[in-house]
Every structure is written in structure tokens, then in C-alpha cells.
Amino acid sequence: MSSSFMTPIRRYFRNANRWLTQTPERALDQAYDAALMIKAIEDQHFNGEKISRHAGRHTENVLAYFETELRKYLKIAEVRLTEFKASRFVVDSTNSTLYNRSMTLTPGDREKADIILEKLQFIDAVLERYKPEVSRSKALVPVAQVQNPNVSARANANAYSAQRSQQVYAGDLSEEDDNSVLDKTGVLPRSILGTLNRIKRDLDPNSEQEVVQTFRNSKAKTLISMRLILLLIIVPLLTQQFSRTFVIGPIVDRIWEPEKQGIFINFELEEEALKEFNSFKERLEFDKMLGRAPDIANESAAGMEKLLQEKAQEIAASYSRTSAGAVKNVFADLFALIAFAIVLITNRRDVEILKNFIDETVYGLSDSAKAFIIILFTDMFVGFHSPHGWEVLLEGMARHLGLPASRDFIFLFIATFPVILDTIFKYWIFRYLNRISPSAVATYKNMNET
Structure with missing residues (x-):
């Protein structure tokens, strides 16, 4: 019996180990194929040069396709290279074909190592051609330069899209954009400086083009930020549900046996099951005294015992599924966390744009709106009624992961974490908001005192 139970587990781990061992080579091949496709497009349509609108004579739609x-x-190449590096770090170094301290590689291993090096060199050569140029400008989004006012708006839009597709983050910044939102302090009040800058821009003959460029910058930032926010929400959720339903669920259902692993994953579930069983038993006895119990229970004590046994089996099956579901949640949440980290790592530039977008959105609110949001968040997370919310949240999280809800840990968390959050809020208000928008701080104090 034990041998038959361990056989699928050994087979699963053997297949997982084979898949992990082959992951570096598989990821490198996929990155190499992507680099070959880029090289093929360059050779066939751009005379071996870099893919750009300056390397060939193509229409706008053809350029957009390429x-x-x-x-x-x-x-694909960047993601697979990241997967190649991460998987090689995880795989045992003794299986490496690129380097071995003992220098006992076979001729086949040396040939394989040479092939891997050639592929990496080819991939680096292709990707190097499309790396963004290093610029002193701090612009996070591209700016389409309008050279000819007679050019159609669609051509200008396509030119802007081409610059965005190549990830060329360049452009001239105005003096207002050259500094961060947190650094806009000086000797003169900002309102006077803003008025002078506005008059200067109005008198500038190129102000119309600057307004268009600013609008395009803002539009691009908003689109990129919304896309990244949706990715950070949708990708982990889909990963969690997909892995739980199609990957982890079947494995746990196959190897989970209540007779061996136990029905209850923690003592709290066992106490809940006992309470439910005792409640059913007391209700059945009460109905029997009133003559409303089922006929099988009224006939004899054996009938009563049969009903109680059936209820106990039903409760055991229900809580066994709950315990197995908690195990599934742990691994599915781990997969979701990995997916969230991958989205952040593969979109580092977009993360910077999102941070800039959030700063501009928050600091661009009116004083009353800033004060309202601060009061809402502080009362919700560090206010008088926040301990009840934290308690419900921690108990729900513990139940989701199948952990016993320790009252001592919950009370210790509530006694420390909201205090830390309150200190962070106060420091942010004193250190940053008080410098950027003193009127918002005054509004916040007035609203908080009323």
C-alpha cells in the first residue's frame, strides 16, 4: 500500500527534476530563436541594418507591423534570457556544461558548452542593437518631434508610435519637468514662479509644440501606467486560479489521503468540526424529545447512532476538503507571488513611469482632496476602529492558508504594525507634504480637529 502511494509521487518529482534540468537549455533555445527571427527581418527587409524607419523604404503600416x-x-528574448540565468542558478552546478572546477568535461560536453556560448554571443549582438541610447534627459516617455507642420496628424502619430515601440526614452524637458515633484521648493513661493513660467511659455513661439508634446507625454504615461496596473492585478489572479485548478489541485487531490495525512490540518478546524457535530447531536435529541426526529431515530438507539455516524462522515469529508484546499492555496499563492515578481522584473521601466504617474496624480490633487484621502487612510488603517479590521483580515488570511489563528500573534501585530504605519504617515506629512503643499497640511489639521 505504501509502495503504491509513493510511486506517483516519485514519478512526479522525477519528471519535475527532468523539466528543471532541461529548463536552461530550453529557455536559451527560445531566446536564440527570437534573435534569429529579428535577424531574418533585418536581412530580408532592411538590408541587414537595424529595424527602423531610416533603414528601408516602407509604408507606415508595414513599418508598424515590423x-x-x-x-x-x-x-521573448529578454524573458527567456532571464529564465536561463535564473534556472542555471537553481540547477546544480555540477551539471553545468560551461564550467567545471575538475575540468573533466567530455568532448560532447565541451561541444555543447561552445554552442551555448555562440548562442549567447549572437543573442547579445542582436539585443545590443536595440538597447535604448543613454541620454542625460530624464524623460520617461518618448516625445515625437514635429519637424514639418504640413505633415499629416496620422504620420506624426505613427512616428510617435515607432519611437515608443523602440523604447527610446528621450526628449527635451521643460524646467518644471526637470525636477522631481518632491524637490519643487525655493526662495520664492511656487505660485509666483509658476505664474512667471506660464507667461514665459505663452510668449514662446514654440509653445504650441511644447503643449502638444506635453499632452503626448501625459497620454503615454497614463496608458503605460494603466496597463502595468492591470497586469499587476490580472496576471497574479489568473496565475493563482489556473495553477490551483489545473496544476496543484489535481496533484493534491491525488496524493491527499485523510487516513494518512489526517482530516484536520490544524486544531481549530477540529474544534469547529466537534462543535458542528455536537450541535447536530443536541438538535437531533431535542427533536426526538418533541417527536419531530426522523423515523429511524425514533425507532431505536441504533437508528440514532446511524444518523450520528453519517453526520460524522459528512463533516469529516467536508473538513478534509477544507484542509486540502488550504494546501492548494499555499502553493497557488506562491505561484501568484512569483508571477507578480516576474511582471515587476520584466517591466522595470514601466514601474518607473508608474511611480512618476502616481506622484503627479497624488501631488496634483487639491488641498481638500489630499486631506480627505489622508484622513480616510489613517482612520481606516491606524484609527480607533482599525484593530477590528486587522483582526478580521489576519484571521481570514490564516484560514485561507490553513494556519491556526494565534490570538497572541494577532494582538501583538495590532499593537505594533498600526503604530509603525501611523509614524510613517506623520513622517511623510512632516517631511514631504509640508514642504510641497503647506496649505494641504493646514486643511488636514482643520478637518482632523473638527
Whole structure:
């Protein structure tokens, strides 16, 4: 019996180990294929030069198609290279074909190592051509330069899209954009400086183009930020549900046996089951005294015992599924966390844009709106009624992961974490908000005192 139970587990771990061992080579091959596709497009349509609108004579729609393909293959190559590096770090170093301290590689291993090095060199050579140019400008989004006012708006839009697709983060910044939102302090009040800058821009003959560029910057930032926010929400959720339903669920259902692993994953579930069983038993006895119990219970004590046994089996099956579900949640949440980290790592530039977008949105609110949001968050997370919310949240999280809800830990968390949050809020208000918007701080104090 034990042998038959361990056989699928050994087979699963053997297949998982084989898949993990082959992951570096598989990821490198996929990155190499993506680089080959980029090189093929360059050779066939751009005379071996870099894919750009300056390297060949193509229409706007054809260029847009090639730029879409370029973005796709660049993303595949970057992701697979990251997977190659991470998997090689995880795989045992004794299986490495690139380097071995004992220098006992076979001729086949040396040939394989040479092939891996050639592929890496080719991939680096292709990706190097499309790395963004280093610029002193701090612009986070591209700016389409309008050279000819007679050019159609669609051509200008396509030119802007091409610059965005190549991830060229360049452009001239105005004096207002050159500094961070947190650094806008000086000798003169900001309102006077803002008025002078506005008059200066109005008198500038190129102000119309600057307004268009600023609008395009803002639009691009908003689109990129919304896309990243949706990715950070949707990708982990889909990963959690998909892995729980199609990967982890079948494995746990196959190997989970209540007779061996136990029905209850923690003592709290066992106490809940006992309370439910005792409640059913007391209700059944009460109905029997009133003559409303089922006929099988009224006939004899054996009938009563049969009903109680059936109820106990039903409760055991229900809580066994709950325990197995908690195990599934742990691994599914781990997969979701990995997916969240991968989205952040593969979109580092977009994360910077999102941070800039949040700063501009928060600091661009009116004074009353800032005060309202601060009071809402502080009362919700560190206010008088917040301990009840933290208690419900921690108990729900513990139940989701199948952990016993320790009252001592919950009370210790409530006694320390909200205090830390309150200190952070106060420091942010004193250190940053008080410098940028003193009127918002005054509004916040007035609203908080009323």
C-alpha cells in the first residue's frame, strides 16, 4: 500500500527534476530563436541594418507591423534570457556544461558548452542593437518631434508610435519637468514662479509644440501606467486560479489521503468540526424529545447512532476538503507571488513611469482632496476602529492558508504594525507634504480637529 502511494509521487518529482534540468537549455533555445527571427527581418527587409524607419523604404503600416514583431521578439528574448540565468542558478552546478572546477568535461560536453556560448554571443549582438541610447534627459516617455507642420496628424502619430515601440526614452524637458515633484521648493513661493513660467511659455513661439508634446507625454504615461496596473492585478489572479485548478489541485487531490495525512490540518478546524457535530447531536435529541426526529431515530438507539455516524462522515469529508484546499492555496499563492515578481522584473521601466504617474496624480490633487484621502487612510488603517479590521483580515488570511489563528500573534501585530504605519504617515506629512503643499497640511489639521 505504501509502495503504491509513493510511486506517483516519485514519478512526479522525477519528471519535475527532468523539466528543471532541461529548463536552461530550453529557455536559451527560445531566446536564440527570437534573435534569429529579428535577424531574418533585418536581412530580408532592411538590408541587414537595424529595424527602423531610416533603414528601408516602407509604408507606415508595414513599418508598424515590423515594429510590432520586433517588440514581440525582443520581449521573448529578454524573458527567456532571464529564465536561463535564473534556472542555471537553481540547477546544480555540477551539471553545468560551461564550467567545471575538475575540468573533466567530455568532448560532447565541451561541444555543447561552445554552442551555448555562440548562442549567447549572437543573442547579445542582436539585443545590443536595440538597447535604448543613454541620454542625460530624464524623460520617461518618448516625445515625437514635429519637424514639418504640413505633415499629416496620422504620420506624426505613427512616428510617435515607432519611437515608443523602440523604447527610446528621450526628449527635451521643460524646467518644471526637470525636477522631481518632491524637490519643487525655493526662495520664492511656487505660485509666483509658476505664474512667471506660464507667461514665459505663452510668449514662446514654440509653445504650441511644447503643449502638444506635453499632452503626448501625459497620454503615454497614463496608458503605460494603466496597463502595468492591470497586469499587476490580472496576471497574479489568473496565475493563482489556473495553477490551483489545473496544476496543484489535481496533484493534491491525488496524493491527499485523510487516513494518512489526517482530516484536520490544524486544531481549530477540529474544534469547529466537534462543535458542528455536537450541535447536530443536541438538535437531533431535542427533536426526538418533541417527536419531530426522523423515523429511524425514533425507532431505536441504533437508528440514532446511524444518523450520528453519517453526520460524522459528512463533516469529516467536508473538513478534509477544507484542509486540502488550504494546501492548494499555499502553493497557488506562491505561484501568484512569483508571477507578480516576474511582471515587476520584466517591466522595470514601466514601474518607473508608474511611480512618476502616481506622484503627479497624488501631488496634483487639491488641498481638500489630499486631506480627505489622508484622513480616510489613517482612520481606516491606524484609527480607533482599525484593530477590528486587522483582526478580521489576519484571521481570514490564516484560514485561507490553513494556519491556526494565534490570538497572541494577532494582538501583538495590532499593537505594533498600526503604530509603525501611523509614524510613517506623520513622517511623510512632516517631511514631504509640508514642504510641497503647506496649505494641504493646514486643511488636514482643520478637518482632523473638527
